[in-house]
Amino acid sequence: MSTRLVEVRTKILKHNDVVARELRQRFEEADVCVVSLVSSPGSGKTAFLESTLKMLRDQYRVAAVVGDLATDNDANRLARANVPIKQITTGTVCHLEAEMVRHSLEDWNINELDFLFIENVGNLVCPSAYDLGEQSRAVLFSVTEGEDKPLKYPTIFNTGDVAIITKMDLATAVDFDRDAARGNILAVRPGMRIIELSSKSGIGMEAWLEFLKAQRNATKQGILTSTTI
Amino acid sequence: MHELSIAMSVLDIAADEAERRNGANITAIHIKLGPLSGVIPQALVSAFDLARETTPQAGCILVIEEVPIIAYCEHCQASRSIESPQWLCCPECGAPTAKIEQGRELEVTALEIEA
Numbered sequence: 001m002s003t004r005l006v007e008v009r010t011k012i013l014k015h016n017d018v019v020a021r022e023l024r025q026r027f028e029e030a031d032v033c034v035v036s037l038v039s040s041p042g043s044g045k046t047a048f049l050e051s052t053l054k055m056l057r058d059q060y061r062v063a064a065v066v067g068d069l070a071t072d073n074d075a076n077r078l079a080r081a082n083v084p085i086k087q088i089t090t091g092t093v094c095h096l097e098a099e100m101v102r103h104s105l106e107d108w109n110i111n112e113l114d115f116l117f118i119e120n121v122g123n124l125v126c127p128s129a130y131d132l133g134e135q136s137r138a139v140l141f142s143v144t145e146g147e148d149k150p151l152k153y154p155t156i157f158n159t160g161d162v163a164i165i166t167k168m169d170l171a172t173a174v175d176f177d178r179d180a181a182r183g184n185i186l187a188v189r190p191g192m193r194i195i196e197l198s199s200k201s202g203i204g205m206e207a208w209l210e211f212l213k214a215q216r217n218a219t220k221q222g223i224l225t226s227t228t229i
Numbered sequence: 230m231h232e233l234s235i236a237m238s239v240l241d242i243a244a245d246e247a248e249r250r251n252g253a254n255i256t257a258i259h260i261k262l263g264p265l266s267g268v269i270p271q272a273l274v275s276a277f278d279l280a281r282e283t284t285p286q287a288g289c290i291l292v293i294e295e296v297p298i299i300a301y302c303e304h305c306q307a308s309r310s311i312e313s314p315q316w317l318c319c320p321e322c323g324a325p326t327a328k329i330e331q332g333r334e335l336e337v338t339a340l341e342i343e344a
Contacts, residue, residue: 002344003343009338010242011335154265155265158265158314188317190317190318190326
């Protein structure tokens, strides 16, 4: 039997893209600045988010949703920041999808928020393909992971808007080569904004706060800077 | 390892199309994959073999077209093919090229249908 070739042209993650687009529109209408965090496990994402929430909470209305394969340890830990926290337990799924974010926000009034953070599952591979409707995506890696992390995971860095180098208080102890790390980030994402910080010592957190405030102003003025796919 | 869920989405697209065409038999699915799609071709092939088993498309094959990264070089004012996602620089002048024109593709482009 003969076969014929039929052109279709359908994005494989079309459903995710559609939901992400709807979320992005909802966030814009609600004037909430949405920032997602991605990194490998153990880069200090949760500690960083906890510090961020504590720094913002007196001045802004903040909340976070956190994704994990199992356990609600991160949500419990973040609850210490005394802001609304929701856990998304993904089971065997190694990344968050837009549908999971939408579902988790169902009983929240996002109009009452200034900032919403989405902490992805610790993974530098799979989250790169999934748009979550965020305005900005921060890609984190710690000084203990090695300067070549961006070269090993170029795709996720390429979808990010800002690179955060964490645990800078340990930089000297691990002979962290700052210039090499910055060079590697810029090789996979030319022009990427880089912030070096330590949520433990507080160094660099001010620059991160400034970045967030600028993002928030952009949200309010309707200037979206996200290049996330 | 999200290739399994990607493979299942590919099969869903094929199943929808088969249904739209009154249960046509799809023998091959052609997809286009870019180096910045976050999907590893070999992993997708293995996942696809596994995922298709329980579907009406069990005999269907996956044909992957891998496309290179193409970025626009502001300095040369030209589109350039980039060899590696680890070095997004113009191969001619060496300037960093942030403007990606191709390379994120993750799409079904065509189906082979038994006539």
